[in-house]
Amino acid sequence: MKQFNEKLAKWINATPSNDAGINNIQVPGQVEHLVWQNRYKEPSAYELDFVQQLIQAFSNGVTELNDLVLSLNQQGFRNDAGELWTVENFSTEMQRLGYE
Known part of the structure; x- marks a missing residue:
């Protein structure tokens, strides 16, 4: 496939x-x-890992963007540049990964 x-x-x-x-x-x-x-x-390994981290956050009941960013940081998952997540860089990353 x-x-x-x-x-x-x-x-x-x-x-x-x-x-x-x-x-x-x-x-x-x-x-x-x-x-x-x-x-x-x-998808890259980073993208696949990102999906798993998002699934984990949503499985824990996260529904708000600020809480999602906090959850990603608490899980120890960093963005592709190795930085902590912020609302701004999360939104930018979603646009980039969505291929605008």
């Missing part, structure tokens, strides 16, 4: 083609359905 959408990786920062739909026409019954339609790459 593919872990990311290979076509999406090619489309990021791509210039528009003059040949609309070239190599992208879907034939009914022959469409390859991907589990991860919107990923352009496999």
